[in-house]
Amino acid sequence: MGRYSGKTCRLIFMLVLTVGFFVAELVSGYLGNSIALVSDSFNMLSDLISLCVGLSTGRIARRSRRGPRATYGYSRAEAVGALSNAVFLTALCFTICMEAALRLARPERIDDAQLVLIVGALGLAVNVVGLLVFQDWAACCSRCRPRPDTGTAAGPDAAAEPPDRSERKTEKKSEALNIRGVLLHVMGDALGSVVVVVAATIFHVLPLSADAPCNWQCYIDPSLTIVMVIIILSSAFPLIKETSIILLQMVPKGVNMQLLTDNLAHVPGVISLHDVHVWELAGGKNIATLHVKCQTPTDYQDAAYKIRKLFHEAGIHSVTIQPEYLDNKSSTLLCSSPCISRECDSQLCCSQQEASLPKSNGCVEKSERSLPALPKDNGASKNDIEIPIECPVSEDSINNVKNCIMSDDKSQLNNTRF
C-alpha cells in the first residue's frame, strides 16, 4: 500500500545491519582462517532469514487485498510468519543443542581466544542494537510513519481519534506477533554472543596451554549453550501458542463462549442457536457465524440487532447470522439446513450427528416451546425441512420490511412511519 509503518522501517534497518555484519564476518573468517568466525557468521545468516520472513510476511499482510484467491486477504500472513520463525528457531536450537552435547562428549578448547573475544563482542553489539531497535522506540522512524489514512481524514477530530487509535492497536497486535518472531531470533543470537564472549574471556584470562588436557574451562561453553537453549525455547513456546490460537481457529482470548451463548440464547425471539463459531482472523479481527432459529421473520429481525449488539460488546464485529424458521419436523436443536443432503455430513464443520449434546455445537436451546403447526407447502416438499415457507408471511412482516429505517443521513427517511 505504500505506507511505511515504523515496523517496516525497523526491519529494513536491521536487515541492512545484519547483512553488513554477516558479510564482514564471513570475509574475515576466511581471511583469518578461523572456523569460529565462519560459524558465527552463519548465525547471522539465520537471523537474516528470519528477518526476511518477517519482512515479507509483513508486506504480504499489509497488502491484504481481498481477491478471488483469498476472500479475507492475506492478513494472516503475519501469524504464519511468526509461527515459521518460531519453528525455525526451535529447529536451530535443536541443532545447537546437538552440537553442545557433542562438545560435552568431546570437549575442545578455544584456540584463538582473543580473536573470538573480539568478534563475539562485536556480534553482541550488533545484536544489542537490533534488540533496541525493535523496542517500541517512537523516536526511531517517526518520519517513516505517516499518519495512517483511515478514510475519515475529513472527519472531526474526536471521531478520527478512535479509528486511528484502534487501527494502531490492531496493527500493533498483529505486528507484535510478527516482530516477536524476529525478536526471538535476535535475542537468541545475542545470547549466543554472550556465551561466546564469556567463554572466550575465561580462556583469555586463564589460558590453557596447548598440551594440557581440557579442564573445567572446556565445559563452560557447552553448558552455557544448553542454558541458552532452554531460555530461548521457553520464550519461543508462548509465541507458538499464541499463533496456534489464531491458526487453529480457536476462540480468541477474551471471549467467553459460555457466557456469550447464554446471553445469545436469552435474546427475545431466539428459540435456539446452533453452529456458533467464533474465531480470530488476525490481529484482533474476530469473526462469528451462527444459525438462529426463530419463529417468524419479525422475531428474527428484532433479534438480529440485539444479537449483533451482544457480539459487539464481546469484541466481535463481523457477524453473519443465518436465520432458520421452525417447523414441526425438525427439532429445535438441529440445523434445518445443513447442506442439501445428509451425506455431506462429514464435510460440515460441525457434524450434525453430534448435535445430540445440546451445548457442544454451540447449540443452545432457550426454552421448550410448543411448536406451532405451520402449514406445509406440499408443492415444495424439498424445501420444507430446510427453510419452510410459512403461510403467514404476514403483511406486517412485509410492511416491516418496508418500514425499515436506514438511518442514512443522505436519504430514505421516508420510512419512519411508526
Added chain:
Amino acid sequence: RWWQNRRARLLCMLALTFLFFVVEVVVSRVTASLAMLSDSFHMLSDVMALVVALVAVRFAQRTRATKKNTFGWVRAEVMGALVNAVFLTALCFTILLEAIERFTEPHEIQQPLVVIGVGVAGLIINLLGLCLFNHHGVGGHGHAHGHGHSHSGRQQPRGGSPKPEQPPTDGEAALRREETSTLVENCSSSNGVSQEKLGDMKDDVTDLQVNGNAGHYSLDVEEVEEDSSAQLNMRGVFLHVFGDALGSVIVVVNALLFYSLWNPCPRDGPCVNPCVNNHCMENATLSQPLGKTNQSEQESVMVAGPCWLLYLDPVLCLIMVCILLYTTYPLLRESALILLQTVPKQIDVHSLNSKLRTLEGVEAVHELHIWQLAGSRIIGTAHIKCPDPSTYMMVAKRIKEIFHDEGIHATTIQPEFASVGSESGRGKCEFPCRTQCALKQCCGTAEDNTGKKTEKSSSLSISCSEVVIEFPHNKTRRTKSESIPSVRLEANADQNEQFESSL
C-alpha cells in the same frame, strides 16, 4: 488392518527410529566415532517430526466443537504439516552450513566399516518408513479406504430423469434422525458420490462431486478416513523420512568409496596429507608430486589418498539439500495457503459469485467468503440481498445447492432485505458496530474495495444492510458515531464505487 491406521503407523515408526537412535549412540560411544554420534542426532530429528505428526493426529481426531475451539481441532493436522515442513527446511539449512564448513575443512572418515554398517542399518529403517508412509506419497494423492467405496473423482452424468428417493446408507444415521430423512435424494448411495439434482441443469460446470475436487476423497465417516489434511500431515513425515534416507544413502556411498579408494595415512611414518589446508604444508610440499601413487624415492613419505574423496561428502550433501528443498516447498506452500484462509484452488469465487447473482430473486451478493477448514471441509459465508423474505425462502435452497455443487457444505447465509428507495443510495450498516469497529471487521476499510469495483457494477451492494425495525430514539443512542458514516459515504460516493464489504 492395523497398518492402515495412521496412528499405528506413526507409533511403529517412532519406536523403530528411537530404538535405532539409541543403538547409534551406543555404537558411537563404543567406537568413539563422532560422526556416528552426529548422525544419530539426525535420527532424533526424525523422532521429533514423528512426535509432532502424532500429536497433530491425536488432536485432529477430536472433531467436536469445544469451548475453546468451536470448530473442533481438525486443523491440527494442517498445522502439524506446516511445522514439519518448516522444521525440515531448518534442518536443510543446518546441513547446508555443515557442508560448507566441510568444504573449508575436510575431514576423513574414521573407521569406514563401522560407518558402513550403521549406515546400511539406518537406510533399511528409513526404507521401511518410506514404505509405511508411501501411501501418501509426495504428490499428495489420497485414497478412499475400504468398504468398496469408489473414488469420487469422476464426472457424473447428469441425471435427466428423476431419481427415486434413496435413504442414506449409514443406517444408524437414518434411524437416529427421522426429521431430516427427506433430504437425501441429492447425494447418492453408498459410494458417496453425489449426483446432480433432478431436473436442474443450470450449471455448465461439471458434476456434483461432493467436494468438487479432482482428488480422491472418501465420505466414509469411519476413522480410517483419509482426509486431505491427514495427507498433508503424512506428507510432512514422509519428507522427513525421505530426507533421512537420502542422508543414509550419502553416508553409505561415501563410506564405501572411502573404504575402497582412500589411501589413508598409516599411523607410523611421516605422512603428507595434501588435502587438508595447512599453511605450513603449502610451503613444504610444493615440490612433491601429489597423486594416488605413493611417494618416489626422494622421501618415503606417504601421501594420503585422492583428495576429491574428501569433497564428495559435502557435494552430495548439497545435492541432497537441493532435492529436499525442492520436495518440501510444495508442502509448505499448501499448508500455508490453508492456514492463510485462502480459497481452495478448485473453487472459482468469481463463477460462484456470478452463479449466485444470476439467481432470480437475488439482488446482490456480498461478503462472500470461502475458506478451507481442513481437508474437505470447506466453509462459506455470504450475505444475500433479496427484496423480501418470501423471495428469499424460495431461493434459499437453490443457494445452498450452488454451494454444495462447489463442494462447500458448511455455509452460513445471511439474508438481507432491501427497503424501498434503496436503489438510489448506499444503505448503511445497521449494526451497533459502525465505523469505529470498521477496522476490526474482517473485511475492513474502504481501501480494500478498489479491486472489486468492476465486477459489481450491475448489482447494488448495500453493505451489510439489514432490515431492522428501528424506532427513532434508537438513533440517538448512537449519536457519537453518527457523523462518521455520513462522511464516509460521501467519500465513497464520490469515488463512485460499489463497495461490498462492511463498513
